[in-house]
Amino acid sequence: xxxxxxxxxxxxxxxxxxxxxxxxxxxxxxxxxxxxxxxxxxxxxxxxxxxxxxxxxxxxxxxxxxxxxxxxxxxxxxxxxxxxxxxxxxxxxxxxxxxxxxxxxxxxxxxxxxxxxxxxxxxxxxxxxxxxxxxxxxxxxxxxxxxxxxxxxxxxxxxx
Numbered sequence: 001x002x003x004x005x006x007x008x009x010x011x012x013x014x015x016x017x018x019x020x021x022x023x024x025x026x027x028x029x030x031x032x033x034x035x036x037x038x039x040x041x042x043x044x045x046x047x048x049x050x051x052x053x054x055x056x057x058x059x060x061x062x063x064x065x066x067x068x069x070x071x072x073x074x075x076x077x078x079x080x081x082x083x084x085x086x087x088x089x090x091x092x093x094x095x096x097x098x099x100x101x102x103x104x105x106x107x108x109x110x111x112x113x114x115x116x117x118x119x120x121x122x123x124x125x126x127x128x129x130x131x132x133x134x135x136x137x138x139x140x141x142x143x144x145x146x147x148x149x150x151x152x153x154x155x156x157x158x159x160x
Contacts, residue, residue: 001084001085002029002083002084002085003080003085003098003122003126004116004122004123005123005126006080006083006126007028007029007083009048009052009126009130010044010049010077010080011024011025011028011041011045011048012024012025012044012048013048013051014047014048014051024044028083034084037081037082037083038077038078038079038081040081042074042077042081043077045073045076045077046072046076046077049062049065049073049077049080049130050072050073052130052131053065053073053130053131055131055138056131056138058132060072061132061133062129062130062131062132062133063076063102063107063129063130063133064076064105064107065133075105076105079104079105085114085115085116086100086101086104086114086115087100087113087114087115088100088103088111088112088113088114089113090111091111091112091113091114092111092113093112093113094112094113094114094117095112096108096110096112096114096135097116097122097125098114098125098126098129100112100113100115101114107133108135118145118148118156119144119145119148120144121143121144123140124136127139127140
């Protein structure tokens with residue numbers, strides 16, 4: 001399962017509209033050579049990461065952004081290009097979306113399960129990390145769905 005927003009926001013998120021944009025996103029979804037994702041898709045993501053990094057007018061504070069050089073976004077673009085939702089099966093708590101990924105690059109030491117629970121506001125978390133390098137602080141103005149609090153399968157409320 002891919003992470004929400006990553007393919008849409010970073011794969012030609014600010015350019016290449018129409019068929020080229022859709023074809024690139026579909027190609028990434030169809031690419032089953034996981035080991036090559038960072039080199040195949042990372043450069044495309046890096047250009048969009050640079051734009052998100054500038055949104056708060058402070059370039060370089062984005063998670064994993066290196067020093068000012070041509071490879072500034074190589075760590076976050078490589079990490080995000082492996083667009084699979086990672087889970088730490090040895091973890092005992094599940095409180096932080098992207099916990100495994102942030103632990104892997106040393107930004108949030110933790111033993112969290114990672115993954116995502118239905119009531120996480122994953123879009124706000126993703127925007128906060130992409131724009132300011134923080135776990136919170138940037139909002140899309142839409143909160144998590146209150147109907148995702150079920151305790152029995154299928155965990156969701158009936159459609160409205």
